[in-house]
Amino acid sequence: MASGSVSQYLLQLDENVKKYLEYFKSRGLPEPSYDAGDGLDPQQSPPIEILACRDAAVEAADELHHLLLGPLGLLLSSPGDQYLLLSMQYIYRYKIAHHVPKEQATTFENIARDCGLDIDDVRRFLRVAIARHVFKEPKVGSIAHTAASKLLLDNPLLEAWILNIAEEFWPSLTRMVDATATWPGSQEPNETGYSLSHNTNENPFDVIKKEPKRQEQFVNAMNYSHLHSSYSMDHLIDNFNFGSIGAGTIVDVGGSHGQVSIPIARKYLQVKCIVQDLPSTIVGLDSRLPEDLKDRISGMAHDFLTPQPVKGADIYLFRWILHDWSDKYCVKILQALTPALKKGAMIVINDICIPQPGQLGISADRSLRLMDISMKAFNNARERDPETWATLFSKADPRFQFKGITLPPEARMAIILAEWQGE
Ligand SMILES: C[S@@+](CC[C@H](N)C(=O)[O-])C[C@H]1O[C@@H](n2cnc3c(N)ncnc32)[C@H](O)[C@@H]1O
Numbered sequence: 001m002a003s004g005s006v007s008q009y010l011l012q013l014d015e016n017v018k019k020y021l022e023y024f025k026s027r028g029l030p031e032p033s034y035d036a037g038d039g040l041d042p043q044q045s046p047p048i049e050i051l052a053c054r055d056a057a058v059e060a061a062d063e064l065h066h067l068l069l070g071p072l073g074l075l076l077s078s079p080g081d082q083y084l085l086l087s088m089q090y091i092y093r094y095k096i097a098h099h100v101p102k103e104q105a106t107t108f109e110n111i112a113r114d115c116g117l118d119i120d121d122v123r124r125f126l127r128v129a130i131a132r133h134v135f136k137e138p139k140v141g142s143i144a145h146t147a148a149s150k151l152l153l154d155n156p157l158l159e160a161w162i163l164n165i166a167e168e169f170w171p172s173l174t175r176m177v178d179a180t181a182t183w184p185g186s187q188e189p190n191e192t193g194y195s196l197s198h199n200t201n202e203n204p205f206d207v208i209k210k211e212p213k214r215q216e217q218f219v220n221a222m223n224y225s226h227l228h229s230s231y232s233m234d235h236l237i238d239n240f241n242f243g244s245i246g247a248g249t250i251v252d253v254g255g256s257h258g259q260v261s262i263p264i265a266r267k268y269l270q271v272k273c274i275v276q277d278l279p280s281t282i283v284g285l286d287s288r289l290p291e292d293l294k295d296r297i298s299g300m301a302h303d304f305l306t307p308q309p310v311k312g313a314d315i316y317l318f319r320w321i322l323h324d325w326s327d328k329y330c331v332k333i334l335q336a337l338t339p340a341l342k343k344g345a346m347i348v349i350n351d352i353c354i355p356q357p358g359q360l361g362i363s364a365d366r367s368l369r370l371m372d373i374s375m376k377a378f379n380n381a382r383e384r385d386p387e388t389w390a391t392l393f394s395k396a397d398p399r400f401q402f403k404g405i406t407l408p409p410e411a412r413m414a415i416i417l418a419e420w421q422g423e
Pocket residue numbers: 253254255256257259260276277278281302303304305318319320321
C-alpha cells in the first residue's frame with residue numbers, strides 16, 4: 001500500500017475540506033460541528049462527488065494523524081483500535097514479527113509454514129495490521145517490516161503492555177456494560193467486566209498472581225506505562241518536603257520493594273521509613289536494602305485494610321495505591337489508619353488527579369478518561385478528580401482535614417494532602 005507524505009496529505013485535506021465546506025455554504029447550511037452534526041438530510045444524500053471529497057478528507061486526516069503519531073505512537077494508540085489490538089495479539093502469540101526478515105520481504109506462505117499456522121488466518125490477521133501500517137505488503141502476497149512492526153521485535157516491556165491490554169483489559173471492557181446490569185453501582189473488585197469476561201469471582205490481582213508468566217506480564221506492563229518522565233518519583237520527592245519531619249517516621253503503605261522509600265531516604269538524610277506491604281511482597285526486603293540505608297528503612301508485613309500497627313508516625317504515604325480501589329475500600333483503608341494517628345500526622349497521597357472537564361487538552365483528557373474507565377472494568381477502581389479525593393477523607397472521618405492537591409509541573413501524579421486533627 002503506497003503511503004503519501006505529510007505535506008501531500010495536508011494538501012489533500014485542505015483541498016477536499018474546502019470543497020466539502022463549499023457545498024454546505026451553497027446550501028445555506030452551517031459548518032459541521034460536534035453539537036449540530038453535519039445538518040444533512042439522511043434521506044437526501046449530497047452528490048457523490050461531494051461524498052468523495054469528504055472521504056478523501058477523512059482519509060487524509062487519518063493518515064496525517066498516524067504519520068504524526070510516529071511508529072511508537074501508532075502502536076500505543078492500539079487500545080483505541082481493538083482490531084489492530086487483536087491482530088497484534090495474534091502476531092505476538094506466534095512470534096510472527098521474528099519470521100519477517102528485517103530488511104527484505106517474505107510471503108504469507110513462508111510465515112504460515114514457519115509458524116505452523118493456517119495461511120488464510122495469517123493473511124487476514126496480518127492485513128488488519130498492514131492496514132494500519134504495522135508491516136506492509138509491497139506487492140500482493142509479500143510482507144515486509146515497517147518502522148512500527150520492527151518495534152514488535154525484542155521490546156519485552158512494550159510486548160507486555162500490548163498483551164496485557166489484549167488479554168487482561170480488553171475482554172473486561174467488552175463485558176463491563178453487562179457488569180453494570182448484573183451488579184449496578186457495585187464497588188466490589190470481583191463484580192466487574194473482568195469477572196464476567198474471565199469467568200471468575202476473585203479479585204483480578206489474585207487471579208493474575210496465580211500464574212507467574214501472567215504476573216510478570218502485568219508487572220512489566222505497569223513498568224512500561226510508568227517509564228515516561230511524567231511518572232518519575234522525583235516529582236514527589238522534589239515537591240513535598242519530607243525533611244520537614246526531621247528524624248521523624250514515614251510509613252510507606254503498600255510500599256512494595258521500597259522503590260519510593262529508598263529515594264526518599266537518600267534525599268532526606270534523617271527520616272526513617274517503614275515499608276509496609278503484603279507478606280509475599282515484603283519478605284526479604286530488609287536483606288535487599290542498600291547497606292547505607294538499613295538503619296533508616298525497614299520492612300513490615302501489613303494488610304492496609306486492617307488496623308495500622310505503627311502508631312504515632314509523622315507521615316503515612318500512599319503512592320500509586322488508592323487508584324486501585326473503589327471509594328468504599330479507600331474509605332476503609334483511611335479508616336484503618338485512624339487508631340494509629342497522632343494529632344498533626346500527614347496523609348500524603350501520590351496518585352492521578354483528573355482535572356475538571358475542559359481544563360486539559362483534548363488528548364490528555366481523553367487518555368485520563370480511558371484510564372478511569374479501564375480501572376472500572378478491571379476491578380471497580382477509579383481515577384479521581386479533586387472533589388472525589390476530598391470526599392474520600394470526609395467520608396472516612398471528619399477529623400481528617402483535607403489540605404489540597406498540587407500537581408508538580410510536568411507530572412502526571414498529583415500530591416494530595418490531609419492532616420489528622422484528632423487527638
Ligand atoms: C501499584 S503498587 C505501588 C507500589 C509503590 N507504592 C510504588 O509507588 O511503586 C501497589 C502495591 O500495593 C500492595 N498491596 C495491594 N494490596 C495490599 C494490601 N491489602 N495491603 C498492603 N499492600 C497491598 C501491592 O502488593 C503493591 O506492592
